[in-house]
Amino acid sequence: MAPDESERSSALEEARRARLRQLIADHFNAVWKFLRRIGIPEQLAEDVSQEVFLVAARRVDDIKAEQTSERSFLLATAYRVSRELGRKAHREALRDVDTELAAMPNPEEQLDEKRACEVVYRLLSELDEDVRAIFVMYEMDGMTMNEIAKLIGLPIGTVGSRLRRAREDFKARYERHLKRLKETR
Numbered sequence: 001m002a003p004d005e006s007e008r009s010s011a012l013e014e015a016r017r018a019r020l021r022q023l024i025a026d027h028f029n030a031v032w033k034f035l036r037r038i039g040i041p042e043q044l045a046e047d048v049s050q051e052v053f054l055v056a057a058r059r060v061d062d063i064k065a066e067q068t069s070e071r072s073f074l075l076a077t078a079y080r081v082s083r084e085l086g087r088k089a090h091r092e093a094l095r096d097v098d099t100e101l102a103a104m105p106n107p108e109e110q111l112d113e114k115r116a117c118e119v120v121y122r123l124l125s126e127l128d129e130d131v132r133a134i135f136v137m138y139e140m141d142g143m144t145m146n147e148i149a150k151l152i153g154l155p156i157g158t159v160g161s162r163l164r165r166a167r168e169d170f171k172a173r174y175e176r177h178l179k180r181l182k183e184t185r
Contacts, residue, residue, distance in 0.1 A: 016060050016061070019060055019065070020053070020056065020057050020060050023053070023056055023060070023063070023070060023074070024053055026067070026070070027070060027071060027074050028049060028053070030071065030074070030075075030141075031049050031052050031053075031074050031075065031078050032045050032046070032049045034075055034078055034079075034136065034137075034141055035048050035049060035078055035082055036121070037121075037124060037136040037140055037141075038079070038082060038124075038132060038133045038136050039082075039124070039125055039129075039132065040082050040085070044085070048078065048081055048082060048085065049078070051081050052074060052077045052078045052081055053074075055077050055081070056073070056074060056077065059073075072143070072147055072150075072151060075137065075141065075143070075151065076151040076152070079133060079151065079152060119177060123170060123173045123174060123177065124136065124170070126173060127166055127169055127170060127173075128165075128169070130162060131162045131163070131165050131166035131169065132166065133152070134148055134152075134159055134162045134163050134166060135162075135163060135166035135167065135170065137151070138163055139167075145159045145160055145163065
């Protein structure tokens with residue numbers, strides 16, 4: 001390899017590394033939270049997130065350099081990687097959800113927030129797999145139905161019907177939770 005080619009290759013490789021570092025800095029937390037919301041236990045979310053960024057490292061040249069494209073690529077990758085893991089063990093592990101909370105001034109508020117998060121994660125874990133990811137992507141991650149359809153390779157009508165089913169199921173589960181809560185008081 002000629003010296004000029006070697007320098008260009010080295011500069012290109014350094015640019016790829018810098019881009020990957022920026023992807024991690026910008027999106028690691030979003031990927032981790034997304035994985036938790038779709039049912040990956042906390043103890044595995046870190047490992048799965050790292051696997052997502054290993055895929056990103058291999059495909060860094062394919063990822064469009066705009067915030068929404070990067071996020072869509074990474075969440076799609078996270079979704080695919082998580083599906084490969086199998087979910088039976090993850091559902092059992094979700095019973096021991098321990099969520100990270102933002103620092104709050106009042107310990108009572110922290111406890112209330114933690115309990116609310118635990119309820120939401122438990123209710124999410126009870127949703128059917130085929131609707132849970134769509135619900136999380138749309139309602140919690142703010143993705144559009146078009147983005148979701150492209151991400152998981154479903155027709156937009158299917159995404160819409162699954163989102164509707166997920167909303168109805170989540171609402172019914174939440175109402176049952178509130179009813180049980182009132183009965184115990």
